[in-house]
Amino acid sequence: MHFRSFIFCLAFIGFFSWIFPQVTYNHPELNWKTFETDHFMIHFYDGTEHSAREGAVVAENIYPFVTDLYDYAPQVKTHIIFTDTDDIANGAAYYYDNKIIIWTMPLDFELRGSHRWLQNVITHEFTHIVSMQKAMKAGLKYPGAYLQYMGYEDEKREDVLYGFPNTLVSYPLPGTAVPPWLAEGTAQFMYEGADYDNWDTHRDMILRDRVLHDNLLTLTEMNTFGKSGIGNESTYNSGYALCRYIAVKHGSEKLRMIMEDLSHPFQYSIDNAIEKVTGLSGKELYNNYKNVLEKRYDLLTETMRENEQKGKILISDGTTNLHPVWSPDGKRFAYISNKNNDYFGQTDLFIYTIDTKAEEKISDGVKSSPAWHPDGNIIYYTKKPKNPDKTGSKYFDLFEYRFEAEEETRLTKGTRAFSPVFIPSDSSIVFIATKDGSQNLHQFDFKRNIIRKLTDFDNHKIIHSLFYDSVKEWLIFDHTDHHFRNIGYLSLKDSTYGDFLNNALWDERDMTVSASGKIVYSDDRSGIFNLYQIDEESDGQGYITNVTGGAFMPDVNANGEILYSLYENGGYKIAFLDSVNWIDEGNVGYSSTYFLRNENIQPPLLEQDTSIASTYEDNFPPMFILPKIMADYGTVKPGFYFYSSEILERLTLFGG
Known part of the structure; x- marks a missing residue:
């Protein structure tokens, strides 16, 4: 669990990253059940069945739109797990496992607006699954590789063949290299016409406030999490804004094309990928985006700043x-x-x-x-x-x-x-x-x-x-x-x-x-x-x-x-x-009629899937292989790590 949580997992909100270092429990007291839809395996227990059945309808409704945008569909059915074992409001996409975890408690977060939970979080996480799998360099089986070096002290005695190890270098080569702003921005954008998550007043407030106080995140700052205060949410927020800008200015298909370019084996530069797809360097694209924001917010807030x-x-x-x-x-x-x-x-x-x-x-x-x-x-x-x-x-x-x-x-x-x-x-x-x-x-x-x-x-x-x-x-x-x-x-x-x-x-x-x-x-x-x-x-x-x-x-x-x-x-x-x-x-505000922009919002997804459920059976995804090449005392030693975890995290296997 911990091995993957920071490498192969993306979450709905940023503070997810400091939830999981705590002790976790697999809750053997729960009696899990499963039913299948056309494209998903739905897992739940008695305390989450209502959410699971609504969530299954949501997942099937949004499936064709997400897969059409990225011209990609998962090779097998995606697992969605519905749990309510803690007061956590979040979702997580394990894109190498091809599974999603949904905590059924709805999100109430002071840095985002209020939206119906399941249609929002499921669309977000499934967009992660599809977009990140589209960006994989070596498919689902090979999440990465390592170049390693082992160094030793000089021998001091004739009867000592090797000195004591004093150097260990391990350089990872990730199988997916997508910056956080793009991963989270595309997941919040979802697809053209989606509004289960949208550019609501809270999101606009955070971005506007940064622009007015000359504190907009740079493209480099958007490339990382690990920030304090509102910093992590600002990576989500700024990524969403920039992805919306790319979709409006250059077309939403450019988001797919950027992910596609990042899937090339030796493409680890988001700047190069953006330039190949849009004709603009990452810096040029960002500067154009920043100029648009500064002009927009300066004009829209002029009257309110005076009053x-x-x-x-x-x-x-x-x-x-x-x-x-x-x-x-x-x-x-x-x-x-x-x-x-x-x-x-x-x-x-x-x-x-x-x-x-x-x-x-x-x-x-x-x-x-x-x-x-x-x-x-x-x-x-x-x-x-x-x-x-x-x-x-x-x-x-x-x-x-x-x-x-x-x-x-x-x-x-x-x-x-x-x-x-x-x-x-x-x-x-x-x-x-x-x-x-x-x-x-x-x-x-x-x-x-x-x-x-x-x-x-x-x-x-x-x-x-x-x-x-x-x-x-x-x-x-x-x-x-x-x-x-x-x-x-x-x-x-x-x-x-x-x-x-x-x-x-x-x-x-x-x-x-x-x-x-x-x-x-x-x-x-x-x-x-x-x-x-x-x-x-x-x-x-x-x-x-x-x-x-x-x-x-x-x-x-x-x-x-x-x-x-x-x-x-x-x-x-x-x-x-x-x-x-x-x-x-x-x-006051932008305009007394600004709310009219919300007139064409789509209706909510309320239906329940009625499929017959059966008792859950243990299910392992394919074994992950992480090749490695080690230089050890003048000898090249090829090898590999292997890893697999049961879908509900009830059993994990790791070795090398």
Whole structure:
């Protein structure tokens, strides 16, 4: 597993690379099943069957489009494995094994927009399979080769034939040489006309922000991962943008032709491959692309830069400062941040005091929005425990921290809890949880120590942030059924459910309600996420921020002061509005009608495959051979390594 994870595997999001160095488990407790479609072998267990059957339909739908673009189809059926053994939202393409792993938990990532999960991730990973196999230099059987040298110390005694080895050189010759920006860019582009993933407002925000701050990744920087902050995601983002540029300017077939040229045995230069295909050197192509971006964003942001309104930045350390939540007395606020950490997702819980500007770290590894107890002495949040459960899984659970005792307590086990809110009327906590790709609301009763399921969505609806309106007794939440978030509600009085804000052409999210009844949320109808306020008493409404990055996750205290998360200059910061001024809509974002570009989006893929499944049988891909030639004490020694791993990773064989 580890041998291949960094060599022959590509993932849906970049932080995948620091998930797998941990101890992994093959979960022998699971009873795996299999069914076949025309082009795929689908593997699942009872806890992932719904996802597998929808995923099979997705895979067959997108198969002809991906294979037509690259004029290539896998030689045998591609394996797709659906698993839900950890709170991970990702996918991975093992292109030499010809297999895909899909974690059924849907992606909710602050650097990408919201899209229906399975149609997005399966198309992405299958594009990896096809495009990377197209670029292979020696086929599936030979992933690479090695040139090696062994050196020795000079002998010091007559009875010593060889000195002690003191030099070992091993130079790999990869069987596939595709730079990360191209591999990930083509996977996100998918194929001409695909929109299961698309150039959404978040992607545009990251690229625009880099251009406006003169921080666009160079072509060399795009060629590597291993970056901190938003760096790895920027490789994905910039690669997607450049591949879109190539497809629009030169034709999408040029992506195939570049991969084809990289398959030649001695072609290891992306610059040469680009020049052969487009007639432009890599540097010339990149400079043309950069010039287009600079002119575009300079023109589109001119008005908003002249009329910027963002308030005061309170927290700027780190690249991930999210989910600010006022304390009940309005004197402090909680938020999560990756300050003092390297990666975007390594967030901890902090408390910031307004008057003194002092802050305190409360807990490590906290995800999603925290929730205060009304007395201000307890805060609730979610994180993974330090140790896995008996089967090796690690799920997010509810925790509380008591300020007076300075003590953290774990409240639940295995609940997969996110985004808790406290319900004062019955001292309970409502949270979001995931099972087989569908998300639902659950209620944890402190008094009886039981959990009750409040909703029963089974259509892979993605639920995002939660807010409790104590006046209406509504649970307010974001949800995604296809593209873009809408804002729904669930009444705790009569269990009625509906949508409060629902527009098919733009994203509405992160709704909060002030003590005076004013509604604040974030939307991107103008092409940029900004905060929007609705005053139901006066029937007035309008934008209250105008930023060049993005404004998200507002929270309002009793005085009407607003905290929110501002994306600017390569990271999320905590910003503060002490008063509200509505802004002329004509000055906000790109255009008041920018959302019309979303009118022709394709419908979602919702059908379920009904094929009969059978018990899974062990399945090994062909043995991989990695030839080697070693110069050892004046002798040339040819040889090889061999490697194979069972499709579910239940058995691995390696030798040489």
